[in-house]
Amino acid sequence: MTMNEKPQLERNPDTHKAHKRDVFWQITLPLIVGLVFVLILSVLTVLAATGGGNITQAGDAALIILIVPLMMVTIIFTIIFAAVAYGIIKLNEILPLYTRQAHDALARVRQQVQMGSDKAVEPFFRVQSFFASLKALKRK
Numbered sequence: 001m002t003m004n005e006k007p008q009l010e011r012n013p014d015t016h017k018a019h020k021r022d023v024f025w026q027i028t029l030p031l032i033v034g035l036v037f038v039l040i041l042s043v044l045t046v047l048a049a050t051g052g053g054n055i056t057q058a059g060d061a062a063l064i065i066l067i068v069p070l071m072m073v074t075i076i077f078t079i080i081f082a083a084v085a086y087g088i089i090k091l092n093e094i095l096p097l098y099t100r101q102a103h104d105a106l107a108r109v110r111q112q113v114q115m116g117s118d119k120a121v122e123p124f125f126r127v128q129s130f131f132a133s134l135k136a137l138k139r140k
Helices: 015-048 056-139
Strands: none
Touching: none
16 A cells, blocks of 8 residues: 555445435435326326317416415515615614714714823923924024
8 A cells, every 4th residue: 555545444334224225215216206206297298288188277277386486485575675675764764863972972082082192192292392492402
């Protein structure tokens, strides 16, 4: 065995057998039954259409059955969108008051921070201005 090859792991025969059984019952069999059902419906549709029977009534019923779930989903989404629009309208009425309060509070915070930083820097400015005035006096 070279360094690049991985060792071949052996499968657990019991779990592998159970997995194969589950795949058959949960995937393969339902798929086969569904395909057979669709094929039978297709053959019956072709026989009804070519046998001279009246298939417009069955077609109309099938169309209604296809449209009803789509209508239900559309109604649900329409109600959700209407509720969101109503909420946005109400929020738009209320929000300016609270945003004004938040703006005023932040302006007060900014003013306090500005005053605090000015007080913190003032001693340094006084010392620098003192030295600057001394230099100015030396030049004269």
